[in-house]
Amino acid sequence: xxxxxxxxxxxxxxxxxxxxxxxxxxxxxxxxxxxxxxxxxxxxxxxxxxxxxxxxxxxxxxxxxxxxxxxxxxxxxxxxxxxxxxxxxxxxxxxxxxxxxxxxxxxxxxxxxxxxxxxxxxxxxxxxxxxxxxx
Numbered sequence: 001x002x003x004x005x006x007x008x009x010x011x012x013x014x015x016x017x018x019x020x021x022x023x024x025x026x027x028x029x030x031x032x033x034x035x036x037x038x039x040x041x042x043x044x045x046x047x048x049x050x051x052x053x054x055x056x057x058x059x060x061x062x063x064x065x066x067x068x069x070x071x072x073x074x075x076x077x078x079x080x081x082x083x084x085x086x087x088x089x090x091x092x093x094x095x096x097x098x099x100x101x102x103x104x105x106x107x108x109x110x111x112x113x114x115x116x117x118x119x120x121x122x123x124x125x126x127x128x129x130x131x132x133x134x135x
Contacts (some may be wrong), residue, residue, distance in 0.1 A: 003033075006031055008031070010030070011031065013059055015056065020056060021117055024112070028044055040060050040064045041065055046074065052084065053077045053086055057073065070082070086127045087126050089103055089123065089124050089125070090123050091117070092120050092122065094107050101125050106125035108123055110123075
């Protein structure tokens with residue numbers, strides 16, 4: 001059975017354990033998707049500016065995400081915080097993450113040359129409230 005949990009610390013540890021390079025920061029919020037007592041996916045938020053927030057999301061396996069998780073993941077920034085947009089960054093070498101984030105509606109916005117941990121590029125993506133199909 002699927003359960004969504006609001007626990008930034010637990011989600012951060014889960015994402016860190018599966019290799020997501022995000023530093024823990026004060027005020028970070030998180031939503032995790034739990035199945036049979038264990039996290040299979042999670043979303044972390046940081047850097048809220050009232051107009052924008054950064055989202056980091058990942059999971060284990062091919063079925064880590066659900067419509068319920070996506071609805072909760074976008075309700076938080078767009079409905080609760082009243083953000084205009086959500087931003088995300090993805091290493092250019094991570095084809096699976098780029099495909100996922102583009103499939104859920106994010107658009108490429110910028111390239112940070114040489115900013116990835118491996119020295120490659122980082123792609124900055126944005127999803128505007130009016131373009132989000134999950135709220």
